[in-house]
Amino acid sequence: MLRVSNIETFYGPSQALFGVDLTIVAGELVALMGRNGMGKTTTIRSVFGLTPPSAGSIEFEGKDITRAQGFRIAQMGLGLVPEGRRCFTNLSVRENLLATARAGHWDQTKVENLFPRLAERRDQSANTLSGGEQQMLAIGRALMTNPKLLVLDEATEGLAPVIRQEIWRAIRTLKAEGLSILLVDKTLKEVLPLASHCLILEKGQTVWAGEPDALTDDLKDRYLGV
Template sequence: MSRLLELENVTAAYGAVKALFGVSLALDEGQVVALMGRNGMGKTTTIRCISRLLLHSGGRLSFAGRDLKGVSAPKVAQLGVGLVPEGRRCFAPLTVAENLVVAARPGPWDIERVQALFPRLKERMRQTSATLSGGEQQMLAIGRALMTNPRLLILDEATEGLAPVVRQEIWAGVRALKAEGLSILLVDKSLKEIVSVADSAVIIERGETVWQGGIDALTPELTDRYLGV
């Protein structure tokens, strides 16, 4: 497998407030990597750096062999990074179909494939996204990211706050995407589901990588130390 995403000692700040002090992670083509840590430890900031919504101040960040220093957020999206941000952020006035079409780029993912992945959306194509349930909006956000035909899909808390039955539908979708060989970086609080789908994990604590390895090496001692409340 070839290396798709790599961060080496990445640092970042919000103005004068430093947020990342040295995050390192690696993700290969076709791999699912879980980015883990307690709330406020830098997971979303790391994702913002990868998607270029926040520029890193130090270290190295590369995607598909390209150094991302100075690369804009739109350009990173064009290179193949599809982001499903925390909070979904669908375009409320647009219909489901319009939300999908506006993001479309050439490739195998089209509206029909998104509908097959999330059949609920097929029944809602003419509704505005503002009228959807939270779970349906999350499915739409994932579908919209897939319509960009990404090489890497980033899921930031894709199942947070959703009903159990809806969470299971979304996790089933994630497993289907993994089976197709899509590279995925995910953040989620459900350790059981993460273990079922991820190949490896990276744990960050106070803006630094403190552990990374295969998902089978994620011991109860590690989860208690770095993920426990």
């Protein structure tokens, strides 16, 4: 479904990615891991055309999207839940969902069934929601685009434990329904049982890729420990 091949990405004169490889097969949940500042968000930005790579290639369903504009990439079926949520704060919950709606399986009712809190707060402005509720809204907004591939960048970071569990429940539901997912998260206890495949970035490079069972304690300490 998605193939990222040896991409290099810069912010001005500063190079952030030095050859990242990533492959996602339809129906998989792939975990993108690494310490802070190692290139995970930049990889996602490169995939979505927000910070296009200067070298390498990105293909989605066999089509080259390396130089495609962000809105074209979204129209092809990639849905993004960005780090920091970034809801439309001056719109209501309902308006946030309808703003991105495309015909398909996911509609407002299904999103509200996945996150009942959003139904309870349907007419509230997004800026009145808690951080966890905003995260649910960001996920719901991405689902309303009816993506073929959902990308979640730190979807549970900084949330209260009870909200984190709601988010993880939703992710498990989405995976069970067969949605392809690229997930950035540091919570190995939650990530590894769900992941079909994992890869680790270190200083802007793919340094390890494999199945979750092959991720040894030594690898965790070397690349993911504090």
